[in-house]
Amino acid sequence: MKKIVIKLLMIIIATGYTTQVNAISVDTTKRNKDDYFNVHFEGDIVVSEDDKNIISISNYGFIEIKQSSFGVERRLVIKSDNNGGLIKQFFIKNEKQNFVPKGKKWLSKVLPKIIKTTFLGGKSRVDRSFKKGGVNAVLKTIEDLSYDFVKSKYIDFLLKKRLSVNELNTILKNLNGLIKQQLYIFEVLEKNQNSFLKDSRVSATFIKTISQYESDFYKFSLLQNAIKTSNELTEMPSSQDIMAISKSITSENYITKLCYSLIEIQGANKSLDQILTLFxxxxxxxxxxxxxxxxxxxxxxxxxxxxxxxxxxQTSPQKESNAITFYEYVFSHNTYTESEILEILNTILKNTVKPISLYKSMMGVSKTISKSTENVKEQYRKIAMRLKPNYEFYYDKVLNAIEK
Structure with a gap:
């Protein structure tokens, strides 16, 4: 519910109209205080081909339009009779009028404006345009709409159709031209990203579209969602393209969170290459x-x-700090053979330059070494000799740690 409230506030500020879950309200008072209209509707509404009439409404649906012009208020209510018909009521100054001809004429004037500023009849208009001229015809229809929010809804209607690779690519390539606000482009991509990721020929365009974002949050959210919604991400043809999104993310916080998602959902062994790319x-x-x-x-x-x-x-800018962490935790959830423990021990000198780093790394593995064979302990003691003679205190601490 919080997400809906945030969206409401943003739409009010940007466009002067508000939406709810099952209804929409449009208010044009900001443009002309002497001539405004307000509309509420609910259900699936089909408009005529010339966009001047309403020809059907789904059961229990309705539309109510109000307009005040120079002190004269007009109100039109059209609702479904739940049997395929429509009940139409028209009022001027709260006095009921015959729908024909006054109400019908008034509706023909205000409906085109409503259609351009809301998604009223959007699905039927998308269906009609698609039938006539495919994706390009729908995109042309979307160009004439007034607000990015409405355009994004039309694109959602379009993406519910069974589309070819070329059609999906056409939509992606036109998104930035059709919609100015990145928030609404992001919502389109987020809602429909499974469709864009199924084929590598489309996912490449999808990645290019996302990479144009300035916001790390949008890129992070899309990639994280892709990881969460597909436990088989690394087996998808587009997995390398998907990971390419991360290259344009500058926030190390988001990079870290993406690593967490891969580890938690796919497992470190399975997704280690992707994790290290991010690392x-x-x-x-x-x-x-x-x-x-x-x-x-x-x-x-x-x-x-x-x-x-x-x-x-070894290639990390934080090499020694990372090495200390590695040796502190390497044995915390894993058991290795004697030869493997020796191999891990022998990497300590390669990854530590500062005496304090060597000391901390050896203390990190000391608990496991204390329970290992004499052969392993002897190798541990040889490595500790690097702390002599200048760091006798560290040397003594390291040796004592495996004697407990």
Whole structure:
């Protein structure tokens, strides 16, 4: 419900009309205080081909139009009789009038304006245009609409049809030209992204469209949703294209959250290549890169996956901080053979330059080493010798840690 309220406020500010879940209200008072109209409608409403009449309304649906012009108020109510017919009532200054001819003539004047500023009759107009000239004819119809919100609704109607690869690409390529506000483009892409991601020939255009956004939030939301809605993302033909969205995301917070989504939904082993691609984009905040490493190491990883992670750490701008985190958590959720533990131990010197980093890394693995074989402990002691003679305090702490 919060999302709907936010949208309402934005539409009021931008266009002067408001929407609700099942009805719409339009108010043009901001344009002309002496000549305004207000409309409420509900249900599926079909308008005539010339956009000047209403020819059908679904059961229990209705439309009410009010207009005040130079002190004279007109009101028209049309509702379904629930048997395929329409009940029409027309009022001037609250006095009932015959619909024909006054009400019909008045409706023919105000309805085209209402159609341009709302999605009233939108589905039937999309159907009619599509039947006549396909996607291009619908896009031409959308061009004549007044507001981005209304245009986005028409595109939603269009995307519910069974469309070819070329037709989907045509829609994507025209979105930025049709709709100015990125919020509404984002909503179209978000609602319909499964249609755009099914075929790599369409997903490439989808990625290009998203990459034009200035907002990291929009790009992050679309990619995160793609991860959440498809547990088989890495098997989809467009998976590499989908991950390409991340290259234009500058927020390391969002990059970290995308890593979390991949780990939680697909698992670190399955999606490690994608996770490390994202990890390599974290260049300034060691807080985020360390958290990604911790999250990865909460899952069961084989030794080949650890090797990949260590390579990513070695090329990271936060190498030593990341290395400390790695050695602190590497054994927290995983059990390895003696040879694998030795392999992990022997990487410590490659990944630490500062004595304090070496000390913290060795303390991180000490609990596991203390329970390992004498062969493993001896290798641990050899590595500790690097702390002598200048850092005897660290050296003693490291040795004592495996004797407990």
């Amino acid at each position: 390599n984009q974290i260049n300034s905040e060691e807080f985020y890169s360390n958290n990604v490493i911790r999250k990865i190491l909460t899952q069961s990883l084989d030794i080949s996956a650890l090797r990949k992670l260590l390579i990513a750490i």
